[in-house]
Amino acid sequence: MAALHRFGSLCGRGVKPILLSKSALIRPLLSTNRTQQPPFLLGSQIRMSPVHNASSSASFHWTLERSLSLALLGMIPAAYVYPGAVMDYSLAAALTLHGHWGLGQVVIDYVHGDAKVKAAKAALFVLSATTFAGLCYFNYHDVGICRAVAMLWSL
Amino acid sequence: MVSYSAVPMGTSAKDEMQKFWDKNTQLKRPLSPHITIYGWSVPMLMSISHRGTGIALSSGISLFALSALFLPGDFSSHLDLIRSLSLGPVLLSAAKFTLAFPFTYHSYNGVRHLMWDAGKGFGIADVYRSGYTVLAMSFLTAAVLAVL
Numbered sequence: 272m273a274a275l276h277r278f279g280s281l282c283g284r285g286v287k288p289i290l291l292s293k294s295a296l297i298r299p300l301l302s303t304n305r306t307q308q309p310p311f312l313l314g315s316q317i318r319m320s321p322v323h324n325a326s327s328s329a330s331f332h333w334t335l336e337r338s339l340s341l342a343l344l345g346m347i348p349a350a351y352v353y354p355g356a357v358m359d360y361s362l363a364a365a366l367t368l369h370g371h372w373g374l375g376q377v378v379i380d381y382v383h384g385d386a387k388v389k390a391a392k393a394a395l396f397v398l399s400a401t402t403f404a405g406l407c408y409f410n411y412h413d414v415g416i417c418r419a420v421a422m423l424w425s426l
Numbered sequence: 427m428v429s430y431s432a433v434p435m436g437t438s439a440k441d442e443m444q445k446f447w448d449k450n451t452q453l454k455r456p457l458s459p460h461i462t463i464y465g466w467s468v469p470m471l472m473s474i475s476h477r478g479t480g481i482a483l484s485s486g487i488s489l490f491a492l493s494a495l496f497l498p499g500d501f502s503s504h505l506d507l508i509r510s511l512s513l514g515p516v517l518l519s520a521a522k523f524t525l526a527f528p529f530t531y532h533s534y535n536g537v538r539h540l541m542w543d544a545g546k547g548f549g550i551a552d553v554y555r556s557g558y559t560v561l562a563m564s565f566l567t568a569a570v571l572a573v574l
Binding site for chain 2: 374384404422424
């Protein structure tokens with residue numbers, strides 16, 4: 272508590288303490304420095320800008336996920352009204368990415384332990400990449416997604 | 427005269443959870459019953475169904491893509507194979523419903539999720555109302571698609 276009181280007394284003296292930034296949690300460590308020195312604050316890993324930390328990239332990913340979901344929702348009626356090659360490739364990309372991110376959340380929830388998470392993420396990446404490749408192959412060499420659904424439903 | 431240094435805090439939540447799991451698995455402690463004894467509710471069932479249908483749909487797409495890459499014959503030939511089974515119209519409609527329902531459920535419940543993400547509809551009554559709406563719409567839309 273004495274440390275905090277001292278910290279508070281620094282604020283009034285025109286010394287701007289660069290402690291407690293949003294991105295690095297630190298606790299003041301009292302060092303018994305008996306020489307006459309002006310009060311200064313040593314810090315390791317103190318960052319001023321909170322922009323590029325793990326939590327802001329996570330929330331950006333969250334926003335991307337929802338944007339993609341919204342886009343995919345719009346593609347359903349769009350594919351019905353405007354079937355064709357552009358729609359086929361857009362659907363291939365959106366579906367595989369939405370699935371990749373969705374299964375990624377499943378991995379995060381149920382797989383624990385650094386080695387297992389790494390393995391699961393690698394396997395998921397291979398699956399998603401192969402799925403996208405397969406859909407593109409189908410779009411190029413076969414009838415394409417929109418046409419395929421129409422053909423299947425006409426059975 | 428004292429001067430101050432700052433050091434980073436000790437452990438993250440992730441580290442502490444890891445230590446918790448390591449210690450308890452090492453001691454071979456049994457896991458408390460959770461999903462086997464907890465009283466299921468409609469929102470709970472719908473939530474896990476959203477995940478289940480998502481996994482099912484994704485698996486279906488992946489199977490489709492892998493078939494395109496590795497199975498012989500094109501899409502038409504595979505459809506001819508199904509046609510050659512001479513399935514009755516009822517069975518065909520049932521099959522179409524089985525394909526359509528996970529898709530309609532996941533889509534409608536997805537809209538429900540996006541509403542929550544926008545901050546709307548969190549009250550318990552709203553959760554149940556929107557939940558029953560999703561279920562009804564999913565069944566109806568899948569049924570209509572099945573007979574098309």
